Amino acid sequence: MTTPTLFVDKLEKVYEAGSADLAVRAVDGISFTAQKGESLGVIGPSGCGKSTLLNILGCLDRPTAGTYRLDGRDVQDLDDDDLAAIRNKHIGFVFQSFNLLPRMTALENVELPLLYGSVKSSRKLAAEALARVGLADRSKHQPTELSGGQKQRVAIARALVTRPSMLLCDEPTGALDSKTGRDVLDLLLSINAEGTTLVVVTHDLSVARSLRRVIQMRDGRIVADGPAAEVVSAFIASEARAS
Amino acid sequence: MILTEVAKSAWRSLASNRVRTLLTMLGMIIGTGAVVAVLGIGEGARASVETRIRSMGANLLTIRPQSASGSGGVRSGAVKTLTRGDAAALSKLEGVKAVAPENSGSAQLRYREKNKNASVVGVTGAIVDAKSLTLASGIAISDMDDEQRSRIAVLGATVARELYGNASPLGTRLQVNGVAFRVVGVFAEKGSGFQSPDDNVYVPLSTHQKVLFGQDHLSTISIQAESEAASANVKAAAERLLRLRHKLRDDQENDFDVRSQTEMLETMNQVTGTFTALLGSVAAVSLIVGGIGIMNIMLVSVRERTREIGVRMAVGARRVDILLQFLFEAVVVSLAGGALGVGLGYGAAALLASFGQWTTVVPMYALVLALGVSAAVGIVFGVGPARRAAKLDPVVALRFE
Ligand SMILES: Nc1ncnc2c1ncn2[C@@H]1O[C@H](COP(=O)(O)OP(=O)(O)OP(=O)(O)O)[C@@H](O)[C@H]1O
Numbered sequence: 192m193t194t195p196t197l198f199v200d201k202l203e204k205v206y207e208a209g210s211a212d213l214a215v216r217a218v219d220g221i222s223f224t225a226q227k228g229e230s231l232g233v234i235g236p237s238g239c240g241k242s243t244l245l246n247i248l249g250c251l252d253r254p255t256a257g258t259y260r261l262d263g264r265d266v267q268d269l270d271d272d273d274l275a276a277i278r279n280k281h282i283g284f285v286f287q288s289f290n291l292l293p294r295m296t297a298l299e300n301v302e303l304p305l306l307y308g309s310v311k312s313s314r315k316l317a318a319e320a321l322a323r324v325g326l327a328d329r330s331k332h333q334p335t336e337l338s339g340g341q342k343q344r345v346a347i348a349r350a351l352v353t354r355p356s357m358l359l360c361d362e363p364t365g366a367l368d369s370k371t372g373r374d375v376l377d378l379l380l381s382i383n384a385e386g387t388t389l390v391v392v393t394h395d396l397s398v399a400r401s402l403r404r405v406i407q408m409r410d411g412r413i414v415a416d417g418p419a420a421e422v423v424s425a426f427i428a429s430e431a432r433a434s
Numbered sequence: 435m436i437l438t439e440v441a442k443s444a445w446r447s448l449a450s451n452r453v454r455t456l457l458t459m460l461g462m463i464i465g466t467g468a469v470v471a472v473l474g475i476g477e478g479a480r481a482s483v484e485t486r487i488r489s490m491g492a493n494l495l496t497i498r499p500q501s502a503s504g505s506g507g508v509r510s511g512a513v514k515t516l517t518r519g520d521a522a523a524l525s526k527l528e529g530v531k532a533v534a535p536e537n538s539g540s541a542q543l544r545y546r547e548k549n550k551n552a553s554v555v556g557v558t559g560a561i562v563d564a565k566s567l568t569l570a571s572g573i574a575i576s577d578m579d580d581e582q583r584s585r586i587a588v589l590g591a592t593v594a595r596e597l598y599g600n601a602s603p604l605g606t607r608l609q610v611n612g613v614a615f616r617v618v619g620v621f622a623e624k625g626s627g628f629q630s631p632d633d634n635v636y637v638p639l640s641t642h643q644k645v646l647f648g649q650d651h652l653s654t655i656s657i658q659a660e661s662e663a664a665s666a667n668v669k670a671a672a673e674r675l676l677r678l679r680h681k682l683r684d685d686q687e688n689d690f691d692v693r694s695q696t697e698m699l700e701t702m703n704q705v706t707g708t709f710t711a712l713l714g715s716v717a718a719v720s721l722i723v724g725g726i727g728i729m730n731i732m733l734v735s736v737r738e739r740t741r742e743i744g745v746r747m748a749v750g751a752r753r754v755d756i757l758l759q760f761l762f763e764a765v766v767v768s769l770a771g772g773a774l775g776v777g778l779g780y781g782a783a784a785l786l787a788s789f790g791q792w793t794t795v796v797p798m799y800a801l802v803l804a805l806g807v808s809a810a811v812g813i814v815f816g817v818g819p820a821r822r823a824a825k826l827d828p829v830v831a832l833r834f835e
């Protein structure tokens with residue numbers, strides 16, 4: 192068997208808030224694996240720990256317990272600089288609020304990860320990534336001069352410019368109307384089809400349904416894990432029963 | 435490669451807040467400007483004193499009275515120890531070419547309706563050589579004038595200009611403390627600065643002592659040695675002779691002070707050096723104030739850009755990259771302020787030079803110092819905010835509203 196891209200075992204993230212009984216168990220013993228090229232959705236009610244999990248998977252945050260292996264490599268013991276290098280080379284982030292840097296052109300935003308990775312001919316690679324998301328003609332524009340959908344495309348170009356093995360998206364369509372959201376989702380799926388592992392945290396069940404596999408969370412735990420159509424249908428049914 | 439990004443991001447941030455950047459730099463501009471101007475003035479003063487002292491020749495010794503604080507305690511009127519008798523005895527020493535006794539005092543000058551307060555110096559014929567004075571017109575004071583107690587005067591260039599304008603003073607009657615003197619000559623201009631001979635009026639020494647001030651003592655005896663080589667011997671011999679004449683016991687200190695030109699130079703340099711250091715350190719305090727201003731603005735900037743820091747970390751910036759970015763920004767502000775301040779300091783020094791009687795020379799080391807200190811201020815006051823930025827937790831920074 193090949194090494195999974197993601198290997199997570201009994202992962203925990205506990206926020207100590209004063210005394211022990213006030214501690215928040217944002218991620219409370221999560222285990223799963225994902226193979227290369229997987230497309231994985233994470234759904235669940237607000238505050239159930241989706242973003243916290245995603246931040247740990249993205250090496251932005253450290254788990255308080257458990258094992259996390261990325262491409263077979265143990266991540267929890269690495270120091271800050273190694274984590275920065277992993278975020279730079281192996282992971283691409285897409286946020287709900289785009290998080291483009293102001294006063295920088297689209298091209299400069301996309302180029303930034305390459306600069307931190309000291310990659311040669313960064314300009315050219317950044318321009319290629321912008322062309323890949325269909326925004327070659329907007330490269331000189333600043334974020335304030337772009338529409339929401341265009342901003343998210345620039346953010347996706349920035350995430351994929353270093354050819355990471357994994358794209359992590361936290362509500363990538365949350366700030367977009369349904370048509371634009373659909374276009375952004377199609378873009379993400381086409382990148383996934385080229386072999387990049389895709390993890391999408393979302394509230395939008397139609398987005399979740401377009402992925403291959405979905406994990407449903409509640410209170411920091413996994414309550415369902417399976418093919419997207421099954422998990423989403425079961426989720427809708429349980430919601431209907433509850434109301 | 436990352437360095438160009440660091441530079442660009444600093445530029446973006448500073449350029450997007452022009453007024454704030456300028457106000458932040460102002461502290462540095464004023465600080466370095468003041469330091470450069472003060473050093474320029476100090477160096478100018480030093481240089482002008484040095485040229486004057488050098489122009490008098492290296493074989494000149496200057497003797498001044500000095501209060502002795504030996505076993506006898508402080509003498510009353512302790513600065514009256516030098517007399518004409520001392521001068522006469524000194525002139526007989528071996529290796530002495532000429533001895534020029536002087537006494538100076540302040541007096542009121544009056545020519546027609548013009549009044550002026552000036553230093554009036556009683557001299558003998560030897561003064562012209564001793565002080566390397568040259569006549570612009572007329573004749574100098576001779577030993578004969580001294581013997582005859584003549585009421586004649588030779589004017590310094592500034593005095594002549596102020597009292598007479600463009601007219602020739604020769605042959606006119608000048609009132610000195612109410613006594614009429616005939617002006618017989620005018621000395622050529624020596625140049626501005628401390629105690630310039632241009633500001634003096636010269637009269638025969640005996641007239642000065644007996645007619646004007648009623649004093650027997652001297653304020654200075656200048657000795658011209660035959661050569662520079664002889665001056666060390668002459669100095670020692672003069673000291674021995676004066677101790678003998680003043681009947682000083684072995685345990686008593688000299689009640690006079692003999693200095694060669696080199697020693698004079700050193701003393702003056704010490705004085706101007708202390709002066710410059712004092713003013714310079716006052717000016718340097720404003721650099722610290724400037725540094726605090728930079729620190730303050732950098733802290734604000736780090737806070738405003740917390741989210742940006744989080745994004746940069748998410749795409750792979752290491753902590754040191756963030757540190758460098760903010761440190762660089764602080765140094766750019768302080769160094770740019772420093773550079774503008776150097777310009778300002780130069781301008782101020784030049785302005786003072788053109789207005790006042792000062793010559794100002796901004797020395798090279800002042801420039802290097804000003805820019806070096808500016809950079810150091812940027813680093814010292816920028817490192818705190820930069821570390822704060824670099825230590826941010828990426829998740830916290832990204833969630834920052
Ligand atoms: N720094 C923190 N300190 C304490 N508790 C925290 C901290 N960050 C997050 N939490 C808590 O952890 C839990 C999970 O938060 P998380 O942001 O992962 O939720 P989420 O599933 O992404 O919610 P949403 O769908 O609303 O984005 C929440 O209860 C939250 O209050």
Ligand SMILES: [Mg+2]
Pocket residue numbers: 241242243361
């Ligand atoms: Mg969330």
